[in-house]
Amino acid sequence: MRIRNxxxxxxxxxxxxxAAGPASAASARTTTPHPVGNQTNWAHGIPRxxxxxxxxxxxxxxxxxxxxxxxxxxxxxxxxxxxAPAWKQLQxxxxxxxxxxxxxxxxxxxxxxxxxxxFNLPWGAGARPVNLLPNRAGHVYIKITFGKSAYLGNxxxxxxxxxxxxxxxxxxxxSNYLNxxxxxxSFTLTR
Numbered sequence: 001m002r003i004r005n006x007x008x009x010x011x012x013x014x015x016x017x018x019a020a021g022p023a024s025a026a027s028a029r030t031t032t033p034h035p036v037g038n039q040t041n042w043a044h045g046i047p048r049x050x051x052x053x054x055x056x057x058x059x060x061x062x063x064x065x066x067x068x069x070x071x072x073x074x075x076x077x078x079x080x081x082x083x084a085p086a087w088k089q090l091q092x093x094x095x096x097x098x099x100x101x102x103x104x105x106x107x108x109x110x111x112x113x114x115x116x117x118x119f120n121l122p123w124g125a126g127a128r129p130v131n132l133l134p135n136r137a138g139h140v141y142i143k144i145t146f147g148k149s150a151y152l153g154n155x156x157x158x159x160x161x162x163x164x165x166x167x168x169x170x171x172x173x174x175s176n177y178l179n180x181x182x183x184x185x186s187f188t189l190t191r
Contacts, residue, residue: 031175036166037066037134039178043159046185052092052152055145060159063137068166068174070132072121075140076162079115081189083153089115092150098141101128105143118162131167146189156184 045058060077064070075097081089095108097119109120119142121130132138142159160182166174 033175033177035179036068036174036176037064037178038181039064039070039161039164040181041160042183043157043185046157046187048186049188049190050146051190052146052148052150055143057141057143058159059139059141061137061139062132062161063135064132064178065135066166066176066178067134068168068176069134070161070178071165071167072130072132072138072161073123073163073165074109074118074120074161075142076116076118076160077142077144078158078160079117079155081115081151081153081155084151084155087113088151089113090117092147094145094147095119096143098143100130100138100140120163150189152189152191154186154188156186158182158184 039062041060041062043058043060045056047056050056060075077095079089079093084091090111090113093111095111095117096105097108098104099106099121101121106119109118111117119140121127123129130138160180164178166176166178168174
């Protein structure tokens with residue numbers, strides 16, 4: 001399990017305000033973003049052994065404990081392989097997700113060689129955002145295909161909410177954030 005949070009960012013902003021003087025520090029205490037709850041992410045459907053050429057559909061589950069509505073803009077997975085070179089973690093992989101707002105499978109917005117995959121939800125006019133109410137769970141399906149050129153070996157995968165905003169129940173957006181509690185899952189890619 002891994003915990004992500006923005007405490008370092010908030011601390012840096014508070015230190016900058018303190019350097020500016022007492023009046024600025026007092027206002028920074030009231031406006032500096034801070035955690036207002038937790039975001040817990042977990043997954044199902046990741047087998048311990050996966051073969052080249054195989055596709056896996058995992059379900060990323062998430063729950064948040066703030067008093068705000070979480071407006072989700074994207075999902076992500078982080079993959080670390082011990083046998084794959086640093087910037088070739090995803091060689092031979094392809095991925096898509098079942099967009100909950102359209103019901104269609106969509107390709108990843110991007111895949112970086114370092115093992116980061118991001119799936120973006122549509123924004124703008126006509127888009128239907130995914131709104132997660134306080135203390136409710138949601139999920140999304142992610143499909144990963146392991147091609148013939150994928151590096152064999154042991155991997156760890158970490159699914160998470162990649163992009164979101166918090167909206168108060170009165171409709172105003174909240175500049176605060178959620179601590180993210182992520183769970184890692186291990187698998188072995190074989191021939």
